[in-house]
Amino acid sequence: MKNLFYLVLVLLICPNATAQESKWESWFWPNKGLPRNANSPLFQDSLSLRPFRLFQEPEIFPIVNQPASAIYKIDLDDMLDTEEPWIIEFWLINHVNQPIGFEVFLEQRPVLSNWNKKWLLPGREEPQGFWGKYFTHLVLSNGENGLRIYENGDLLFQGEKARGHVLLLRSYLQEEPFMKLDHWVKHLSFFSGAMAENWVKERFRQHQLWKKEGIRIPGKFHFLAEPYLYAPGPNQMQITFELDRKAEVKLLFGEDIRSFEALELSPQHENRYHVRLNDLKSNSPYFYEIEATDEKGNILKSGPLTFRTAPEKNSPILVGLVSDTESRPQINEQIGMQLWDERVDLVLHLGDITDGGKEAEKWQWTQEFFPGSSALYSRIPNIPVAGNGEGDLFWYKAYHPQTNALGCNSTDYGPATFFVLNSNQPGELQKGGAQYEWLKNELSQSKSPWKFVMMHHAPYSMDEDDYGDTWQGKGSYGDRRFQPLLRLLEDFDVDMMFFGHLHTYMRSFPLNQDQIDFDRGITYVQVGGMGGNLEDFAPNRVPFSAKTFRGFHYGTISITLGRLELRVYTGDGKLIDIFEVRKKN
Missing domain, CATH: 3.60.21.10 (Metallo-dependent phosphatases)
Structure with missing residues (x-):
């Protein structure tokens, strides 16, 4: 797998890249899925910031003069020894055109503010830097040398040491309908320990590689493309999907979820699969499920899904x-x-x-x-x-x-x-x-x-x-x-x-x-x-x-x-x- 090769290469070139101890991280792809009985394991709230959302705004003193869209609270003591040096890392994708913003607080004190592609820093504003037009890698390193903020591998700000046990993220997204903070913040991770030399640059390079490969959750067995239906006919249906790695894959399908037929599948190109189901009944509902097992025995399931074949010409x-x-x-x-x-x-x-x-x-x-x-x-x-x-x-x-x-x-x-x-x-x-x-x-x-x-x-x-x-x-x-x-x-x-x-x-x-x-x-x-x-x-x-x-x-x-x-x-x-x-x- 190409992305794994690149990651191993990075670690060999720069052994300090993992000197810090990772305490918690999450990648955010927030789609709740369809409601009620149509939900499936493809879509998980664990891939969103929803569990951290507060519904009563705490007393804080924001810098951004905009109404808050949401506030998220993370108890740092559950993840870090806040008296010791720590690092917080963000990977941001801003692919919208209306003004948006967010702030990072420790307790009541804002430590980082962003509005309309500008960083609001003590005594000055700085334009937000982007890599690949839409991406920003952001690192907050807090230790004996004070608080340092890095953007795309370079030092953006240095100030006094930040103190606090509660991290608050406050979003300003009212200009973008239905947008949540986890549509912007795609990766959030916490590390303990002082930052090693070149660590921030190597982390930035790793994120660049993950973006290049289209990876959503590095190291985790996952779908790059969930099962996707197209080219329907009265007696056929085509399904495509893609995995992030090699695996043994089978498709289970049938008219009744209790009597599935199993098909062993082979990828058409790398880890991308195309399945054409033929000889189906017209205008009929079917059930299907993808099951995959990687080389380490990790199992990935789509959960039971449904489709219906095309009807005859006289059907509405x-x-x-x-x-x-x-x-x-x-x-x-x-x-x-x-x-x-x-x-x-x-x-x-x-x-x-x-x-x-x-x-x-x-x-x-x-x-x-x-x-x-x-x-x-x-x-x-x-x-x-x-x-x-x-x-x-x-x-x-x-x-x-x-x-x-x-x-x-x-x-x-x-x-x-x-x-x-x-x-x-x-x-x-x-x-x-x-x-x-x-x-x-x-x-x-x-x-x-x-x-x-x-x-x-x-x-x-x-x-x-x-x-x-x-x-x-x-x-x-x-x-x-x-x-x-x-x-x-x-x-x-x-x-x-x-x-x-x-x-x-x-x-x-x-x-x-x-x-x-x-x-x-x-x-x-x-x-x-x-x-x-x-x-x-x-x-x-x-x-x-x-x-x-x-x-x-x-x-x-x-x-x-x-x-x-x-x-x-x-x-x-x-x-x-x-x-x-x-x-x-």
């Missing part, structure tokens, strides 16, 4: 609609809970699964997307689109092997067919282009009652500045390069087109040849609100726009043979749009 379906999960697992989790409560059959994801999870940025998949989304996707299959965040398609294809070399595919589900395009290659979506010709062939052969085309980029949009700065002049209100593709959709009576990319909601009037046409037009739906930084609209409504909304959001589509109803909700479930289409006899 309920489909979830999301896009741009990007950088906020807390929003992914919140919206996932809403979709689970509706028990959608399927989720359409319109791209930017990550904010830039290309080959060198695996962590955006294993440390952001899967922790935030897998509670839902371990039970509800999804059809994802490649966005510009997945532009090299490296991890997109790795986790979705059903896609072809072009990054496109189609799925029949109930009375609908969903055609997925990779709009990162707009040249392929022109006449004669590979994807254009693929789609033309697929549409010409489709007998589906409802046809939907999905891609990431926006052929129509009211965005304020992606297609010309509308506060300074005229915009094009969408990517005009896709006009030939739209004419193809019109030729084959596509019902609706879904896309994301812009982090707002917009629904168009039915359009044909760029004109409103209620008889022959296609409705264009932009859904971009599941976690990316929110954007805004042009100052004036564009004639094709029927409804807009700025805020985190998701949609559902109920589909029968003769009727479709689109509903769109805020992240906390408030209805913001409803739209109906009826098929003509």
Whole structure:
């Protein structure tokens, strides 16, 4: 395992790297999982700061002038001899764009304050330093030489020795909906003993290596990608998952949890597994569980999970609609809970699964997307689109092997067919282009009652500045390069087109040849609100726009043979749009 090799190498090069005695540590990936009977061992409160939260604010004197979001209390005497030298270590990921902050207190005294990417230190402010754009390694070393604070391996501050028996963490996250401190503080550890030479730099290097490998909990047997359902069919289901190490793995599945069939599995690449279950009954519930045993005998179980196969063409379906999960697992989790409560059959994801999870940025998949989304996707299959965040398609294809070399595919589900395009290659979506010709062939052969085309980029949009700065002049209100593709959709009576990319909601009037046409037009739906930084609209409504909304959001589509109803909700479930289409006899 590469990450273990790197860690051993670090220890050989720098024997002082472990001179301190580790007393307590935790890595935080706070997803409570689905509620009630749907919960599983995949999601544990032990991976969050929740057990330390106070519900009555103690008398302290903060430096940050903001209302507290939460306060967490840790009794240091349970972990350290506070009269002796000690070290507290943090690993932070700030991947949001609104101001956030936190403070560290010993008893009533603040020893470290942060607000809006600045350290508030005695007598001065310092800009917060970042490694890899979003990460900060922070160490507080307290001993005979006083309190020293290190940032990314370098000394940031030195002052008098700190004293106290209670550590308080106070967060200021009111600008970021549903965010908790453990979405920012990913690692917290306590060490006893004075800091050895070069220790802080080596710890920083170790965290860099763990980030590079996408590891969540170094040294612990765990899923890098929890079981993830996709490419559903009437008689099949595909499951992918990834472990952090080599293991003997089996899949247990069946129609009854008491009579599982066991399949021995082999990884397709390193420790990544893809399972395709065939010859299943249509429109039927199934149970499954992953069990893995590593070379040391450690056992990892997913707990029993569920899925349902696709129904026949005449069966009604309920489909979830999301896009741009990007950088906020807390929003992914919140919206996932809403979709689970509706028990959608399927989720359409319109791209930017990550904010830039290309080959060198695996962590955006294993440390952001899967922790935030897998509670839902371990039970509800999804059809994802490649966005510009997945532009090299490296991890997109790795986790979705059903896609072809072009990054496109189609799925029949109930009375609908969903055609997925990779709009990162707009040249392929022109006449004669590979994807254009693929789609033309697929549409010409489709007998589906409802046809939907999905891609990431926006052929129509009211965005304020992606297609010309509308506060300074005229915009094009969408990517005009896709006009030939739209004419193809019109030729084959596509019902609706879904896309994301812009982090707002917009629904168009039915359009044909760029004109409103209620008889022959296609409705264009932009859904971009599941976690990316929110954007805004042009100052004036564009004639094709029927409804807009700025805020985190998701949609559902109920589909029968003769009727479709689109509903769109805020992240906390408030209805913001409803739209109906009826098929003509």
